[in-house]
Amino acid sequence: MSVDYRPLTDDDLEQAVIVESTAFYNKPTPERLELLRKFFPPDWTVGAFIDGRLVADVRTIPMARRINASATHFGAIGPVACLSAYRRQGHVGRLLRLALERMREQGIPLSGLFTPHDALYARFGWERSEARKQYYLRPSDLRMRIKGALGSIEAVTADDWSRLDAIYRRYVGPRNGPLHRVEPWWRQNVLRHWEEATGGLGDNEAFVWKNANGQDEGYLSYYSRTMPRTGQFVPWEVVVRDFVSLSGDAYLGLWRHLLAHDIATRLAVHMPLDDPFADLVEDPRKVELPRAEGPMIRVVDLERALSRRPFVGSRPVSFTMRVTDPSASWNEGVWRIDAGEGQVQIERNNGDADVELSAGTLALLYTGFMRPDVAAGVGLLKVNRAEALEDMREVFAVTHPPYSNDWY
Structure with missing residues (x-):
């Protein structure tokens, strides 16, 4: 049995319609294929092929997301589809990691997806980081x-x-x-x-x-x-x-x-x-107000994401943080953050870390969904230097609470 993980080509689109429709209990239709051919270049999608047959795929739509009166390149993930006979065999995980690698190569530092399956995507660094x-x-x-x-x-x-x-x-x-x-x-x-x-x-x-x-x-x-x-x-x-x-x-x-x-x-x-x-x-x-959720967000490329995030804090700050990110090893390690005059500078550092956090926690801080002191108070952020919390709050300040009108 041969297994291959690669971007799709034009010849794979009919299989993609079958996989994506079947995985979500729909029927493949000519209209679905027409929409796929018209609006989604095949190489936006990566697929898992077993003996040449597509069994799972992940699509990334390149977009731009607003933050602090500026725009950041953004990868909107969806769908993530896998035929039932091939689930829980690691194919989706491999495709998500491949999608992360490709986004980094393409200069896309941030990604998001909508899902009711938080536990799955949290394992790969996405975190619920917007609300509505x-x-x-x-x-x-x-x-x-x-x-x-x-x-x-x-x-x-x-x-x-x-x-x-x-x-x-x-x-x-x-x-x-x-x-x-x-x-x-x-x-x-x-x-x-x-x-x-x-x-x-x-x-x-x-x-x-x-x-x-x-x-x-x-x-x-x-x-x-x-x-x-x-x-x-x-x-x-x-x-x-x-x-x-x-x-x-x-x-x-x-x-x-x-x-x-x-x-x-x-x-x-x-x-x-x-x-x-x-x-x-x-x-x-x-007026009923049920629980409503926004997308899960992920920082794909920490260095690019922070350096291009406008600084709207009230004073210059500096701190170091250790990031754990097993699905995107290029983000792991200790980083020094210096911010002031509307800009954030970031570089690797060999010293001790003022704070320690996971890729998921980084995402909800980055969007402004949760303040650093709140994250520390519920165990999502380890603080080694108390003063760093106030510095982090300045760096991750936002002009508005995170919210998007769109679904993807």
Whole structure:
């Protein structure tokens, strides 16, 4: 039996559709193959081949992620697929390590993925490092306490993606977590959704909110789907894919539009952790707030990731840290960090470490998801010099809590 781990070629794409569809209990369709050929170059995906047959694959989409008003190259992982007969045999682990090596070679210092299987990916250095607030509510049950200035709502189509992108760019500029978007991402990911019933893509509805002067200040993208029948009538859910506002009036106007969906049984909206919607309605107890999770993040290349991360701390700092990273050996060892005047400098060091941490802990500090003192307080960070905690807090300061509108 021969086993080979390598990037895919054009000749492997039909096998990739079969593996990825079967692994997630779907059916391979011509539309899936067409989308794969059109939008995903084969060498973005690495595969495990047994006797020439593809049995598992991992795809990395090269993107850019915002942090502290700047952008960092980012590898969005997904899907990670393996046929059931070949699971728990180490193939996915080998492919994840290969993906890490290739990202490093390509100058991509940061990676992320969405998954319900945290334990698997934590073994390879990914850690839950973003969060989001999820709202479930019945629109007819709620009224806003604050009205805001009047504006107007205008329906738009996928051909208006650049208009939405202009709003989005203004919104994400200073933030931490959002991804840069290109036209195919807008058309296929933001303004469309996957329909399980048909095995194809369906169009979203999209609306722009304009102020009294006719200026665009926000937008929505959403779709509706049926819920399991519990009575005589079929219940409907409205799922919001994107909610972006540039002003308080736009924020309130977009919510008024969503709450006008009186016949919907449920409205599902995800927002940043600091979003205050539930406190702005007359009856906040009618808003459900279930646990919601963002992506798992991984620092692929520590030296490049930190040196290109804008420093927004309040004073110059210096400390040393020892990183343990068995899946990316180039990150392991003791590093000296010096930061000031908007920049971070990093170099290897042969001395003792002020702090010690794993690759997973590094990820949640890097994004600002957890403060160093909190990580130390729960055993995720070993502190050998107490003063280093305050220095770390300065280095890993962020302008906004980490949050991304996107799924990948």
